[in-house]
Amino acid sequence: MNKKVIIYSAIGFAFLVAAFIFKSKEDAAKPKVQYVHNEGKTQGTYYSATYLQPEGIDLQPKIEEKLHQFDMSLSTYNPQSIISQINNNVDSVRTDAFFEEMYGMARSVSEKTNGAFDITVGPLVKAWGFGSGFHNREKDPDLSKILPYIGYKKIKFEDHRIIKENPLIAQGLSTDIIARLLEENGCTQYMVEIGGEVMCKGLNPKGEKWKIGIDKPIDEPTGENQEFQTIVAISGVAINTSGNYRQFYYRDGKKYAHEIDPRSGYPVVHSLLSATVVAPTCMEADAYATAFMILGVDSAMQICKTIPGMDCYLIYADKNGKNQVIYTDGFKKYMTE
Numbered sequence: 001m002n003k004k005v006i007i008y009s010a011i012g013f014a015f016l017v018a019a020f021i022f023k024s025k026e027d028a029a030k031p032k033v034q035y036v037h038n039e040g041k042t043q044g045t046y047y048s049a050t051y052l053q054p055e056g057i058d059l060q061p062k063i064e065e066k067l068h069q070f071d072m073s074l075s076t077y078n079p080q081s082i083i084s085q086i087n088n089n090v091d092s093v094r095t096d097a098f099f100e101e102m103y104g105m106a107r108s109v110s111e112k113t114n115g116a117f118d119i120t121v122g123p124l125v126k127a128w129g130f131g132s133g134f135h136n137r138e139k140d141p142d143l144s145k146i147l148p149y150i151g152y153k154k155i156k157f158e159d160h161r162i163i164k165e166n167p168l169i170a171q172g173l174s175t176d177i178i179a180r181l182l183e184e185n186g187c188t189q190y191m192v193e194i195g196g197e198v199m200c201k202g203l204n205p206k207g208e209k210w211k212i213g214i215d216k217p218i219d220e221p222t223g224e225n226q227e228f229q230t231i232v233a234i235s236g237v238a239i240n241t242s243g244n245y246r247q248f249y250y251r252d253g254k255k256y257a258h259e260i261d262p263r264s265g266y267p268v269v270h271s272l273l274s275a276t277v278v279a280p281t282c283m284e285a286d287a288y289a290t291a292f293m294i295l296g297v298d299s300a301m302q303i304c305k306t307i308p309g310m311d312c313y314l315i316y317a318d319k320n321g322k323n324q325v326i327y328t329d330g331f332k333k334y335m336t337e
Helices: 003-029 060-074 082-087 097-112 122-127 170-184 282-295 297-304 329-334
Strands: 036-042 045-051 190-194 197-201 210-215 228-234 237-243 248-251 254-257 272-279 311-317 323-327
Touching (some): 045 060, 170 190, 170 282, 197 210, 197 282, 228 237, 228 311, 228 323, 228 329, 272 282, 272 297, 282 297, 282 311, 297 311, 311 329
Antiparallel strands (some): 036 045, 190 197, 248 254, 272 311
């Protein structure tokens, strides 16, 4: 080989090494982008979001603005929201994109669960002493005056107008909305939680999948002494748990939980204690977890296996009163212990 070529090659290699060293020092000098954590109040509950924004930007102002927009659509805690006006029979109110997305999913789940999940169940829930406002729990409600108005098939939806609606899965949708906002701002690693509805993507600050605890279904209204049944590790999915161990009361020695079967009008009485659902969106996980608590173990497992991308983890009491678990095959990949 020509000596000049050898010399030029050596010089070129030296420049490459120098450039690499310079860039390495430059990268090392740059401050490492840290995960951002935001939290606050929304829809009568709390939200939290942990995310890695490529430029280290704190997105809380954008999150708060998006939650405000959502609040004006689907929060029953806001008397001026679209849902509140619909529930108060304001004829002039029109639905928006948030409302219509929620309604479409709710209707779909109602149909697939044969009405176990019903978007008109609100009056029954309130009649049995749950929800906001005055709670009369001294006697059973007169269902003959309520059931004629219950049933998702009785709702009409035309030209951005709807007669009645109960936003059972609004928090699930709000979690999805904030997850979308984070992704629109370059975040590929995050966890969003609103009122127990969780959506995760990527890895946590430790470089691991996000760890979520599934509560033991112990009768504990405050949740202060709650224990975990198991821990799951998730990424790229949403998770939600519904159960009968937080909202309940006793009358004459009988337990009344807030899971009301819209088909019979009565609180459910069966062995299923809690239903945890993993799904592509929080709205789906929320709605199906509620439906599964109405359906019971066998029907819940049967329906879950027919929904693409969905898995469930059910805790139930056996004939001796001991807690047992059953879950879909696909749920195994999320379990850590």
